[in-house]
Amino acid sequence: MSAKGNAKSSSMNRRAVLKAGGGLAAAAAMPPFSWAQSPKSGGTLLLSSGGDPPTFDMHQSATYLTEFVGSPCFSTLLRIDPNDIDKLVPDLAEKYEVSADGMAVTFHLRKNVEFHNGMPLTAEDVAFSLDRIRKPPKGIVSPRKGLLGNIKNVEAKDAHTVVVHLSAPQADFPFMVSNPFNVIVPKKVVEPLDASGQGMKRTMIGSGPFKLAQAVDGQIYELVRNDKYFGQKAYVEKIQMFPIRGEVERAAALQSGRIHGCFFFANESVLAGLRNNPKITALRRPTPTFINLIPNVTVKPFDDIRVRQALSLAIDRQAFIKTVGPLAGAFYHSYGLLTPGSPHNLDKAQMKQFAGYDTLPEVGGDIEANRKRAIELLKQAGVPKGFKLSLLARGDIPAFRDSSINLAAQFKLVGIDATVDIRDAGAFYTMETTGQFQCVAHSIAISGSLPDQILGEGYTSFGGRNYGNWKDDSIDMAFRAQSREADAAKRTQLIKDFQVKFLNTFYHINLAWVGYGAAHAKTLKGWNALNDLYANMQMDRVWLDV
Amino acid sequence: MARYLLQRLATGFVTLFGVALIVFLIMRVIPGDAAVMMTGAGSGVVTEAELQQVRQRLGIDRPLVVQFADWVGDIAALDFGTSLRTGSPVIEDIARRFPYTLQIIVLAMIIAVGVGVPAGVLSAWFAGTWVDRTLQTVTMIGLAAPSFWVGLLIILGLVYFFQWSAPLFWEPFWVSPIKSMSQLIWPAVAVGLRQLALIARMTRSIMREVLGEDYIRTARAKGLSERRVVFRHALWNGALPITTLIGFEIAALFGGLIVTETVFSVPGLGQYVVASILDRDYPAAQGIVLVLAGIVVLGNLTVDLLYGLLDPRTRLQGARA
Numbered sequence: 001m002s003a004k005g006n007a008k009s010s011s012m013n014r015r016a017v018l019k020a021g022g023g024l025a026a027a028a029a030m031p032p033f034s035w036a037q038s039p040k041s042g043g044t045l046l047l048s049s050g051g052d053p054p055t056f057d058m059h060q061s062a063t064y065l066t067e068f069v070g071s072p073c074f075s076t077l078l079r080i081d082p083n084d085i086d087k088l089v090p091d092l093a094e095k096y097e098v099s100a101d102g103m104a105v106t107f108h109l110r111k112n113v114e115f116h117n118g119m120p121l122t123a124e125d126v127a128f129s130l131d132r133i134r135k136p137p138k139g140i141v142s143p144r145k146g147l148l149g150n151i152k153n154v155e156a157k158d159a160h161t162v163v164v165h166l167s168a169p170q171a172d173f174p175f176m177v178s179n180p181f182n183v184i185v186p187k188k189v190v191e192p193l194d195a196s197g198q199g200m201k202r203t204m205i206g207s208g209p210f211k212l213a214q215a216v217d218g219q220i221y222e223l224v225r226n227d228k229y230f231g232q233k234a235y236v237e238k239i240q241m242f243p244i245r246g247e248v249e250r251a252a253a254l255q256s257g258r259i260h261g262c263f264f265f266a267n268e269s270v271l272a273g274l275r276n277n278p279k280i281t282a283l284r285r286p287t288p289t290f291i292n293l294i295p296n297v298t299v300k301p302f303d304d305i306r307v308r309q310a311l312s313l314a315i316d317r318q319a320f321i322k323t324v325g326p327l328a329g330a331f332y333h334s335y336g337l338l339t340p341g342s343p344h345n346l347d348k349a350q351m352k353q354f355a356g357y358d359t360l361p362e363v364g365g366d367i368e369a370n371r372k373r374a375i376e377l378l379k380q381a382g383v384p385k386g387f388k389l390s391l392l393a394r395g396d397i398p399a400f401r402d403s404s405i406n407l408a409a410q411f412k413l414v415g416i417d418a419t420v421d422i423r424d425a426g427a428f429y430t431m432e433t434t435g436q437f438q439c440v441a442h443s444i445a446i447s448g449s450l451p452d453q454i455l456g457e458g459y460t461s462f463g464g465r466n467y468g469n470w471k472d473d474s475i476d477m478a479f480r481a482q483s484r485e486a487d488a489a490k491r492t493q494l495i496k497d498f499q500v501k502f503l504n505t506f507y508h509i510n511l512a513w514v515g516y517g518a519a520h521a522k523t524l525k526g527w528n529a530l531n532d533l534y535a536n537m538q539m540d541r542v543w544l545d546v
Numbered sequence: 547m548a549r550y551l552l553q554r555l556a557t558g559f560v561t562l563f564g565v566a567l568i569v570f571l572i573m574r575v576i577p578g579d580a581a582v583m584m585t586g587a588g589s590g591v592v593t594e595a596e597l598q599q600v601r602q603r604l605g606i607d608r609p610l611v612v613q614f615a616d617w618v619g620d621i622a623a624l625d626f627g628t629s630l631r632t633g634s635p636v637i638e639d640i641a642r643r644f645p646y647t648l649q650i651i652v653l654a655m656i657i658a659v660g661v662g663v664p665a666g667v668l669s670a671w672f673a674g675t676w677v678d679r680t681l682q683t684v685t686m687i688g689l690a691a692p693s694f695w696v697g698l699l700i701i702l703g704l705v706y707f708f709q710w711s712a713p714l715f716w717e718p719f720w721v722s723p724i725k726s727m728s729q730l731i732w733p734a735v736a737v738g739l740r741q742l743a744l745i746a747r748m749t750r751s752i753m754r755e756v757l758g759e760d761y762i763r764t765a766r767a768k769g770l771s772e773r774r775v776v777f778r779h780a781l782w783n784g785a786l787p788i789t790t791l792i793g794f795e796i797a798a799l800f801g802g803l804i805v806t807e808t809v810f811s812v813p814g815l816g817q818y819v820v821a822s823i824l825d826r827d828y829p830a831a832q833g834i835v836l837v838l839a840g841i842v843v844l845g846n847l848t849v850d851l852l853y854g855l856l857d858p859r860t861r862l863q864g865a866r867a
Contacts, residue, residue: 046714048714052631052821054583054584054631054825055584060585136596138599139599139600139602139603141585141596141600143585197603198633201633202632202633216642216813217631217632217634217639217813218643218813218817218818218821219715219716219813220714220715240714240715242714242715242811243811244714244811245808245811246808246809246811248698248701248702249701249711249712249809249810249811252701252702252704252705252711252712253711253712253714255705255709255711256704256705256709256710256711257709258711258713258714259714396824423577424578424824425578425583425824426576426577426578426579426582426583426824426825426826427576427577427578428578429578429582429583430577430578430579430582431577433582
């Protein structure tokens with residue numbers, strides 16, 4: 001059966017969506033799936049990730065481990081095109097319209113959709129799900145409520161029409177609502193679970209192409225094809241996912257043919273070993289994850305911008321990327337705060353104006369001169385030579401731990417007596433969120449690469465990643481200004497203005513972007529590794545050539 | 547004997563209560579609580595008010611004394627609570643994982659005793675010869691090599707030479723005992739190597755001592771064959787400390803397979819301990835530590851009772867006391 005040209009509806013790329021925000025009605029179209037070979041149906045897809053999902057509740061989860069199991073089982077209103085990260089294609093909504101003033105988005109739902117338990121999916125379920133994300137009930141936690149924070153209210157106009165009223169026009173809104181974690185769940189099932197405080201921790205009832213058959217902690221997560229799926233049926237009959245924690249062990253399982261694919265490779269040497277195997281495709285993609293050094297501005301002397309500048313000047317970013325990258329997830333660099341290659345980023349010449357950022361590759365900075373300036377700035381700020389700086393680090397993830405170790409070594413070169421305080425995840429998060437630290441090197445994973453997602457979550461005082469506890473209304477206002485701008489060119493300029501403004505504050509000192517790896521047997525076909533590696537995990541278009 | 551047993555059980559009970567108190571306090575003292583881990587507080591937008599709601603729901607905002615009393619009360623009723631991470635009763639999680647760990651230990655000890663004791667005897671018997679020196683070198687390597695490293699070498703070696711890796715789904719023992727045991731051979735080898743080396747060296751040292759005893763000289767003077775002297779007279783009398791060592795090693799292995807289980811992705815108790823502690827899964831962490839402590843207490847008691855069976859002098863001393 002060919003997947004090519006099955007249906008004709010509209011598709012939206014990111015630029016078209018931006019225009020739609022200005023008032024053009026936009027209809028979504030079907031994805032142009034196309035593979036060189038005809039896909040084959042059947043078989044069991046064997047995959048491995050790095051561990052057990054801590055919860056099945058996609059709305060409450062902030063980890064890819066939940067997404068790996070959840071994405072194939074759930075649907076969203078629109079979804080990222082499996083072939084193009086800049087495009088949206090229909091999922092539960094066959095089309096959508098943006099009002100002329102950009103303040104309302106109307107989603108027209110498909111009429112033949114059933115949840116895995118046989119209940120029909122209606123506009124009530126959509127309204128409930130979006131409300132659950134943006135305003136979670138008592139005892140339920142929603143890490144992505146900020147993504148939908150611009151929603152004023154959600155109206156179930158009729159059984160198959162949902163109108164989302166916004167507080168302000170938002171060009172990125174259709175992409176925000178299409179985040180793979182923002183799935184639609186059955187109100188009648190979930191509401192009582194929420195009332196009991198359990199949420200969907202161990203319940204997975206969605207409307208996706210697969211449904212959960214069994215989940216054995218530490219052993220296996222088995223999904224079977226949902227034959228009542230509203231869209232084109234998945235090719236494989238089953239997906240079995242095995243939580244193998246070690247990268248070497250996952251690689252061994254792939255090499256021996258026990259699994260077809262696996263994710264979460266940080267260490268470059270493991271991936272390099274797999275590349276030598278002619279039966280395996282090993283790849284690495286930048287993910288919307290960046291590493292920032294975050295000073296706690298509520299603690300002296302980090303409230304002084306000169307000290308923060310000095311820290312930035314002390315870092316040889318190119319050396320950092322080359323040294324830590326191969327251990328912690330092959331680092332990339334970006335000229336600005338957005339993903340590498342983003343059209344909204346700044347250019348090399350502009351980066352020179354921010355203290356220390358001229359040591360990014362190809363910008364031509366002089367690290368020795370920078371470090372002399374750092375020493376001078378520390379002196380001016382009254383920071384004594386041998387000042388003791390403790391870098392809080394999470395011990396179980398190389399991107400946190402090895403980054404901190406490298407930074408501590410670099411800070412010693414400007415007379416700061418830096419040490420690394422390595423903690424386990426529980427202690428780390430508690431100390432970080434309660435401000436019990438001086439500086440932290442945090443690998444920040446954002447579930448999406450849009451400006452509203454990265455800047456909103458990562459670089460506003462209200463966005464959730466403000467571990468340094470800074471407060472700056474001008475930054476927040478600059479963020480909102482770009483978010484509301486409908487004109488694409490004007491918006492790009494506003495996004496650049498925002499970055500210039502933020503980079504001059506040194507609230508966060510941006511170091512690198514992370515690229516995680518994935519590898520699969522060449523018999524696994526149809527999985528396209530997008531630039532956000534985990535944006536395409538529904539696995540319905542994947543097939544086995546065996 | 548009955549009085550001795552009761553005494554030992556009472557001591558074991560006090561020990562377990564102490565372990566319960568310590569593990570309860572440690573889990574509460576270390577930074578980071580269950581609510582932080584359950585909500586992924588560091589990975590998104592979670593307010594202190596939301597965390598507090600979760601703490602209320604879990605009951606971990608109550609005074610420590612109340613929480614401890616509740617937990618001990620539940621344990622007394624054999625209710626270990628529900629895991630915050632898996633959502634299953636802790637006792638079910640433990641019961642599901644226990645056989646895998648037990649199988650690895652049994653297989654590892656079969657390898658360790660089956661090879662280690664004869665190797666130690668041979669080493670002592672041929673002390674100073676090339677046989678002894680070879681065995682000493684091999685056992686030294688076995689002692690020095692960490693089991694996780696041996697495990698990784700096994701995994702990589704099997705993939706490199708045979709394109710074979712450990713299974714992904716570990717068959718439960720009660721479904722297919724032979725398949726289950728055969729799947730766990732390699733983790734058992736990784737663990738057993740160190741135990742083998744330890745037992746071999748201990749056996750050698752004891753046998754060297756015993757073989758110099760007067761009664762051995764007498765046995766030889768009586769004209770008994772060397773084999774009979776070594777195996778019937780020397781080894782039997784040297785078996786006591788070896789048995790003690792085996793008993794202690796078995797008990798220690800129940801909590802000591804963490805890394806090996808992780809390397810081979812075996813869903814045993816070791817992985818459960820680590821995941822429970824890292825996720826601040828209080829009921830699971832407290833429950834599993836208590837169970838492991840119970841196993842150690844029972845293991846020690848069993849070894850002490852075996853002493854009496856193996857050494858009549860111990861029985862006599864017990865009777866006199």
